[in-house]
Amino acid sequence: MGVNLENKLVVALSSRALFDFEAENQVFDEQGDDAYERLQLERADLPAKPGVAFPLVKKLLAFNDDGEHRVEVVILSRNDPVSGLRVFKSAKAAGINVQRGVFTRGAPPFRYLKPLGAHLFLSANDADVGGALDAQFPAARVFSQSVVDAVRHPNELRIAFDGDAVLFSDEAERVFQSGGLDAFQNHETAHAARPLPPGPFKPLLEALHRLQRAAGEKVAIKLRTALVTARSAPAHERAIRTLIEWGIGVDEAMFLGGLQKGPFLKEFEPDFFFDDQLTHCESAALAGPTGHVSAGVVNIRRA
Template sequence: MPITLDDKLVVAISSRALFDFEEENRVFERGNDRAYVELQRQRLDIPAAPGVAFSLVRKLLAFNVPEQQRVEVVLLSRNDPVSGMRVFRSCAAHGLPSVQRGVFTQGRDPFRYLRPLGAHLFLSANQNDVRQALMLGFPAARVLTESVQASYNHPDEVRIAFDGDAVLFSDEAERIYQAEGLAAFQQHESANAAQPLPGGPFKPLLAALHRLQQDASQVGMRIRTALVTARSAPAHERAIQTLMSWNIAVDEAMFLGGLDKGGFLREFEPDFFFDDQTGHVTAAALHVPAGHVDSGIANLEATR
């Protein structure tokens, strides 16, 4: 039978999201492709330092055991094959030998390969690639490469924090807030508290994480999730009712009513945080690894 990834949680990730290639990238951005490739060639035997999403990837791969491989991480990168060789060598040097698959497109769009991979998550430092992946229906986020590294305090837990509207949920309610203000938003959500929100771009990832946790309960690793949202009572109820209707629970829920999320995320110590608002993501990156989900009405307004 042909090999398939259908039974695995599949994470597609770019080189810059997994490793710190910022120095090399500055050479590339100066428009000197040949100098970039030559620099990577010179550094083939020098492992790149861990990047923003390294902790998330390392912990997810810890769910794999010899009897069953539950997580597949695939390198999906605009890099050239020579640079790809350095990425694979860096994976081996940092104890990620199970990262064995990769697609390197030498500057061409890589996101089209998400479909044959069946990816549950795409992490990249390239905003356009992330936007295109979201348009194709894949959970995707632009990694803020300036984010701080994840904490080492929870080696046996994958900790992931999600914003609600336009991330886990659709932007239905956010559109009302943007158009009519907070009072109208609160009134609408109270009136529709029993009506589940449609799923947002990251609902499939939350569902896949839920399945992984149930399937791997004896591995010694666990997943801890948090909903970190600007919602507050009474709008909190619809968010909870929506999760209940999906039969998916989060471990923590923070209804902050507009309070800055950064301090709360610092205490939760996630391996990654996903939010659609650039201001929230930028502030969060001062405390935790963070990614921007280019989805929903707030991002449509920002691009006009």
């Protein structure tokens, strides 16, 4: 019988998302593919430092600690297969159980998300993230300058999400962009009882909660989630009612009314935070691993 990843939480990510290959990538930018491949081969036995997504991956794989295969992590990379040697060696040295990888030597890799059944794609390449989002997969571009601390709260996986254009659709954000804050508040008050349409990251939040329920008390790692949004009262009500309608809870909700998110995320200490606005990502990156979700009306790049 063939192996399949059904009923697993599948995370696909580029090598630059999992490991710090920024210096090597500079060689690629300045000298090209051949020089990059030679450098990675020369460094094949030199373990790479943790990248932005390393804490997230490490803790997700801890949901397999009782021997039950619940989470699968796959490298999905524009790297050449030779450079992939260092990726697998670095994963082994770090104690990260990564067994599968697809290396495309510069070709867009996101087309392989479908056969993987991926619930999340993380990459340092904005075009690949955009292609994944267009294909209806949760995806984010990692902020390589994010603060990374792989050892904090080791028995708790903390993930924070923005609301509009991330967990929810950008319906309300479009009202704000076209009519301003008063129009937005009036619109959300009038539609408070009508759930927001789902955004690109609703499937990931659902999959994470299925994972937590499946693992229960069998593993030490626990999931803690937060909604961190620029909404404030009275627009908070529609967000809360939407989550109730979906049957999905979050552990913390921060309705910040335009305040910078970074200081609040610094207290929450996320292993990853997802937001659709670059200014929020820049603030959040000072607190922990951050990914830009290039979806919605504020990211018109693909419309």
